[in-house]
Amino acid sequence: MAPQRRAGAGAEAELPEYAGHYRLESLLGSGGMGVVHLARSTSGLKLAVKVVHAEFARDREFRGRFRQEVAAARRVSGAFTAPVVDADPEAERPWMATLFIPGPTLAEQVKRNGPMTPAQLRRLMTGLAEALRDIHRVGVVHRDLKPSNVLLAEDGPKVIDFGISRPTDSELRTETGKLIGTPPFMAPEQFRRPREVGPAADIFALGSVVVHAATGRGPFDSDSPYVVAYQVVHDEPDLTGIPEELATLVLRCLAKEPEGRPTPDELMRELRSAAASYDTQAFIPAQRTGAEAASAPPRQPRRPPRERLARSALLAGAALVLVASGAASVQLADSEGDSPAKAPVRTPSATFGGWEAKPVSGNGGVPHCSYGADELLCAQRDVVFALDPDDGGLAWRRTTSDRAVSRPPVVSGGVVPSSMAEDGSVEGLDHASGTPVWRRDVPEGGSVRGAGDMLLLTGADGTVTGVDGSSGATKWNRSLPGHSGTPLVSFAADPLAYATSTSSDGTHTRITAVDPGTGALRWDVRLEGALQPIGVGGGSVFLLSGDPRDGTTTGLLRYSPRSEASLRVPLPVPRHDVRATVRGNVVHLLAQGGALEAVDLKTRKRVWHLETGISHGSAPVSDGRHVYVTAPDGRLLAVDARTGRLLGQTAPRLGAAADRVVASLPEPVVAGGRVYASAPDGTVFAVDGREPAGW
Incomplete structure (x- = not known):
């Protein structure tokens, strides 16, 4: 040139x-x-x-x-x-x-x-x-x-x-x-x-x-x-x-x-x-x-604004939450008590029209939800509650003595463990009624994570205790060499949990794979760089690779325990505050500032890149066809997983404290073709994941 x-x-x-x-x-x-x-x-x-x-x-x-x-x-x-x-x-x-x-x-x-x-x-x-x-x-x-x-x-x-x-x-x-x-x-x-x-x-x-x-x-x-x-x-x-x-x-x-x-x-x-x-x-x-x-990139046609009935109803002090045509109407009790609320009759519809509900009144922060036992289980402030995934009906609600939570409930062995209480204990709740089933102490300075039907309690000294989720009974107890107090992480459909510890100079990371049911060590490896597990696929573990000097993510790593082979793929641009998920061989990343991208580790290339404009979004979630992200203003965005094109987004749900920064934004929950998300105004809502353009 x-x-x-x-x-x-x-x-x-x-x-x-x-x-x-x-x-x-x-x-x-x-x-x-x-x-x-x-x-x-x-x-x-x-x-x-x-x-x-x-x-x-x-x-x-x-x-x-x-x-x-x-x-x-x-x-x-x-x-x-x-x-x-x-x-x-x-x-x-x-x-x-x-x-x-x-x-x-x-x-x-x-x-x-x-x-x-x-x-x-x-x-x-x-x-x-x-x-x-x-x-x-x-x-x-x-x-x-x-x-x-x-x-x-x-x-x-x-x-x-x-x-x-x-x-x-x-x-x-x-x-x-x-x-x-x-x-x-x-x-x-x-x-x-x-x-x-x-x-x-x-x-x-x-x-x-x-x-x-x-x-x-x-x-x-x-x-x-x-x-x-x-x-x-x-x-x-x-x-x-x-x-x-x-x-x-x-x-x-x-x-x-x-x-x-x-x-x-x-x-x-x-x-x-x-x-x-x-x-x-x-x-x-x-x-x-x-x-x-x-x-300019192709624009998507926008639907007419939603009816403002919900706003008028809330301003009038009514408890009825109304959403767009075809969605369910949910009646919630005014009381913040723990008594179960009767689920409403679902409105018949040829397609899923969606719903929204606000089980905790006032400015209680963002609900953190998970899906299990055919229920949507959420924690918000000091309240744990279950919603019917079909219509948003409140199945039960329990006020706990726990501190404010920033993680979704764990469905383990048919029980929903709530977060750690101020006294350092964890409580197990029956998923069908919300009534307490067991309670036990957690080591001082420890953490609780779920893995299948087990809970993994990690103490500050690195000792890990495997607890049966349905009874609260101890199944095993052991220390993990080279690890001191790091919470274990696990991923859906993965039989293992992982402990990771990065050296003080960031030159290497030790990764230990543990069987949650028995506590047996399946493999242990020391890899170069500062690494963070983000998912599994095809018998491999996928990790973010970062620069410890400035906290940026500079690349991705795929480690295969069977062959002990590692594949590293650098990112075209270093990213800050990355949240990521894995689908097959593709990693979806959302970085600070709103850069959303897909990187295929099979071809070692970035598939697409999209500037979403989201300052600090949730971790992306993919169902194979779409990638979903929650924005700080309560919007749910859907992106084509193949091309990276924005397909649709919901209306914002900011709430009264829109000038505050949400410390922890929960990722959307995808189940049965539907997407469940929550917003800063305390709303939990569901949309049809198959038709993002109609949100």
Whole structure:
């Protein structure tokens, strides 16, 4: 490929053919400091690569700023930004590669199609508030939020270009006498005291961006940047054309003093309460044409919004939960007592219409559920309950003395063991009635895990006790050499359980396979690297391989005990906070920031990759046809397991505390062609897994 050329006075004669090992395919755009190219990684991943102009590459101060841009972009890389894939600030021509996100900028969208509708404005404002919340959480202030730095992607707005952003702990400061930013979107303090700019400046910019999206102009408008600067500091904003329901909130964002502006969390709460028909579905730019439309991934038709009857019923204080046509209606008792509730009569239907239920009132967190003994068994806060999988009817509910739980109940020997209590004991409940069957002590500092019909109690000293799930009786007791207190893990349809211990320097991991029924050791191996088991298949164990220095997952490993052979497959891009599952030879991974991908260890290649926009999702679950993931806002997503295409998603179920981060998000449960999931508002719901497009 010949180097790309650019015409025009003062332009560089030739643009580079490569940035690092990324081949630059075409020009996406050019700015004052650099040029952005479309490129591809070795595996074919589309990237946007920013290459600094040669004249600035020779400037020490600019190189320092570019290093800061890369550092800031890495810190905020997630669901609401373009994740950083690679960078080299020390190259002859410094460059940074991020994921390519198809879609126009907000500036292009407004210029092409005019002002946004009120519904689009609300989604834009909410998406930007979420983005700023994540950016500020990691200690970064953007300082240049403007329409050209907002990409309108399929799943919502993305904030890009951290060229003048600053980490709050950075020692690099704005040079005296220089104003850095874009005047129509700068806060008053950026003109008055630029060294003291904080997160509130980004909120001011958000207000200005919303005004531009609603009107095509800014709240302070003039051809002269000096006049604009005066207006920003001294004049009231012009909010003509702003929808009435948003005007007050936008005005608060544009307060002259930083302390008068709302935080991102306050913005999201205000936006939820501003309209009962608040819609969190992804923003989809209208009237995209030409190359943009051709390059965009295929869109799925969206169903009309669900009836708002459930919201009205809850606001009226009724206990009846209503869902979409064809679903069951579930009557729940107002009391939080332990008496069983009679299951309702299921509504006849040619197909499974789904259901939803909320067995624990109030803000009790996310229910964690498992499937067993023909029941859906859930734990939420200090309550354990069983639901009929056909219609969501409450079979029984028991309030325990246990601490708040973050794991689903274990179905073991016909009994549902609840979580460990404050006194260090574990209680076994009858799965049919919820009544206690047995109770026994757990070693101090120990853990409880289920494996088939057995419970495995691991003490802090590494001693493991095998307990019969139906009676609570001890079947065996032994220590595991090389392991000290690590909970054993097991997987469905696997007769073994596994203890893993990684060396302090992360150079190797010891893995011991145990028979849960007898305590016999089946095999023991020491493998290179920091490893974590994620599943089994074809007589092999699949593991994540990571870098202990930064906690990233860098690859996958398949170990076959019979042949003692290991196969390692590196990931194209290292991932943070990975949750994974195994189906056959394919591993599905969901990483922090929403990257969902499938890697086939038989072909040693990545099959597909999808940016879901989920900041911290559940572990993915696959039934062979689809891959299911739960999002922090309560949505259940379904992706084609063969192509990685998004097929459908449910409505969000945020609840009253939507500004809180869910510590542990349970994975969906797949059984009998249905998918069962739970949400932060305390809802447990079921959908037909065969028809995700109809959710």
